[in-house]
Amino acid sequence: MRVCVVGGAGYVGLVTGVGLALLGHEVMCVDVNSTRVEELENGNSPIQEEGLEPVLAELLQRGKIRFTTSIETGIEQAEIVFIAVATPSLPDGGTDSSHAVTVARDLARLIHRYTVVAVKSTMPVETLDQLDSVLKERLIPGKQFDLVSNPEFLREGRGLRDFFRPDRIVVGSDSEPAFSVMRQVYQPLIDGSAELPEAFRTDTPIPYLETTPSTAQMIKYASNAFLATRISFINEIAGLCQRLNADVGAVVEGLGLDPRIGKAYLQPGIGFGGPCLEKDLTALVRLAQDNNYDPVLLDSVLQRNHLQLIEVQNKLINGMGPSPVGKTVAVLGLAFKEGTNDVRNSLALRLMKDLADSGATVHGHDPLAIPEAEEQFQDATYFENVYEALAGVDAAVVLNSVAEYRDLDLERVAATMKDGLLVDVRGVLNSGDVLSHGLRYDSIG
Numbered sequence: 001m002r003v004c005v006v007g008g009a010g011y012v013g014l015v016t017g018v019g020l021a022l023l024g025h026e027v028m029c030v031d032v033n034s035t036r037v038e039e040l041e042n043g044n045s046p047i048q049e050e051g052l053e054p055v056l057a058e059l060l061q062r063g064k065i066r067f068t069t070s071i072e073t074g075i076e077q078a079e080i081v082f083i084a085v086a087t088p089s090l091p092d093g094g095t096d097s098s099h100a101v102t103v104a105r106d107l108a109r110l111i112h113r114y115t116v117v118a119v120k121s122t123m124p125v126e127t128l129d130q131l132d133s134v135l136k137e138r139l140i141p142g143k144q145f146d147l148v149s150n151p152e153f154l155r156e157g158r159g160l161r162d163f164f165r166p167d168r169i170v171v172g173s174d175s176e177p178a179f180s181v182m183r184q185v186y187q188p189l190i191d192g193s194a195e196l197p198e199a200f201r202t203d204t205p206i207p208y209l210e211t212t213p214s215t216a217q218m219i220k221y222a223s224n225a226f227l228a229t230r231i232s233f234i235n236e237i238a239g240l241c242q243r244l245n246a247d248v249g250a251v252v253e254g255l256g257l258d259p260r261i262g263k264a265y266l267q268p269g270i271g272f273g274g275p276c277l278e279k280d281l282t283a284l285v286r287l288a289q290d291n292n293y294d295p296v297l298l299d300s301v302l303q304r305n306h307l308q309l310i311e312v313q314n315k316l317i318n319g320m321g322p323s324p325v326g327k328t329v330a331v332l333g334l335a336f337k338e339g340t341n342d343v344r345n346s347l348a349l350r351l352m353k354d355l356a357d358s359g360a361t362v363h364g365h366d367p368l369a370i371p372e373a374e375e376q377f378q379d380a381t382y383f384e385n386v387y388e389a390l391a392g393v394d395a396a397v398v399l400n401s402v403a404e405y406r407d408l409d410l411e412r413v414a415a416t417m418k419d420g421l422l423v424d425v426r427g428v429l430n431s432g433d434v435l436s437h438g439l440r441y442d443s444i445g
């Protein structure tokens with residue numbers, strides 16, 4: 001099929017475009033970010049995604065995917081248009097749908113044959129209705145267009161694997177012709193006929209759910225809210241473990257053995273960061289309030305996340321003495337999680353800002369995300385080498401579990417740090433080893 005992905009140079013749009021092209025479709029990715037479009041045309045991906053660049057190079061060479069800044073060119077031949085633009089939070093917690101509305105206005109002007117418009121962006125159903133109204137101003141529903149909700153569940157860093165081996169595909173629509181087009185789009189994935197690289201193949205059947213648009217959107221919001229709830233839950237349990245002298249790692253092990261619970265998303269840490277979990281949970285809380293429903297549970301999930309950052313900050317500040325003024329802290333792990341260079345809503349950057357505001361000098365290190373962090377936060381010194389980041393510091397905090405931190409040479413660390421407080425938020429170091437090198441150790445739980 002001939003597919004257009006609008007927002008095709010972003011995380012979701014690029015993975016969707018590349019994924020659909022590898023399934024055999026002809027893909028045009030449209031994006032207003034001309035720098036990214038130019039990079040992608042040359043086979044360079046502006047985002048770090050496992051396995052993406054080699055696949056992209058091959059697809060470009062075969063002419064299966066193209067990138068453009070022109071929506072006119074992008075949708076000229078398209079039978080289906082995916083919308084994958086960002087839907088950030090508004091200051092009141094609601095959803096900023098302005099990018100999606102701009103796209104809908106363009107589509108209303110340009111669509112000239114029956115086209116399915118499939119929304120990948122996460123947005124409340126009322127925003128979907130708003131897009132529908134914009135399209136209806138010029139086009140006839142069912143005849144010239146149908147709007148479909150097709151929420152995305154990929155995780156950054158392993159987006160392509162999630163595209164090809166999804167836990168489910170969800171399609172929300174009120175139109176049988178639109179359902180039929182969507183089935184054609186995903187058919188090679190559902191029937192296993194797609195010829196995919198080994199890493200992306202699966203023998204497990206992929207559940208394919210057809211439902212209404214509002215239910216599809218709610219499945220997306222509920223999924224992210226549930227993941228966030230598990231993280232806040234385990235962070236609260238970790239705080240209790242520390243106060244009651246229990247080992248949270250062993251508690252997760254014991255909890256996870258119950259198949260009704262499982263171990264996933266029970267890793268304590270600084271809280272959930274990144275572009276989506278907090279944004280989508282805040283949007284859900286806002287939706288509840290707008291509908292006169294009190295979201296007590298979801299509210300407290302957000303509150304625990306906020307307190308978790310303060311807990312890490314207090315461990316550092318209290319561990320360094322009466323005042324952080326004149327002290328230096330190294331923050332290891334700047335992206336919102338390991339395996340990505342994305343620093344959007346990274347709690348590491350919030351922590352750095354809070355530390356700098358309270359008078360501390362801040363060092364930063366990350367294996368992938370230093371340029372992105374530097375762009376967002378200039379009040380820190382960044383180091384490519386982790387031991388240089390640790391040189392002369394009073395305390396260091398390890399925020400993620402990349403091998404570089406897990407395998408730190410503690411002898412070198414002890415020799416280079418001024419005063420050795422290590423706050424091991426992810427529990428990647430062996431506390432006994434750390435202490436035996438004359439360093440101080442603290443963790444979550």
Ligand code: NAD
Binds near residue numbers: 007031
């Ligand atoms: P992103 O910012 O990485 O990508 C959005 C892209 O849209 C950008 O490249 C931007 O230049 C482009 N864009 C904006 N306005 C445009 C326009 N008028 N025409 C063409 N291009 C335009 O955002 P993202 O992280 O990919 O998220 C997109 C949506 O997907 C959001 O609703 C998000 O909640 C949802 N989502 C994201 C993830 C994720 O892991 N990032 C996962 C699931 C769902």
Ligand code: UGA
Binds near residue numbers: 268269
């Ligand atoms: C998340 C969801 O996992 C995806 O299914 C969803 O599609 C996506 O949001 C979205 O809607 O954008 P992602 O943001 O890539 O994906 O990141 P996750 O891997 O879920 O991690 C989110 C945050 O939670 C990170 O800060 C991570 O460090 C933290 N986390 C995760 C924990 O603290 N503990 C855990 O056990 C798991």
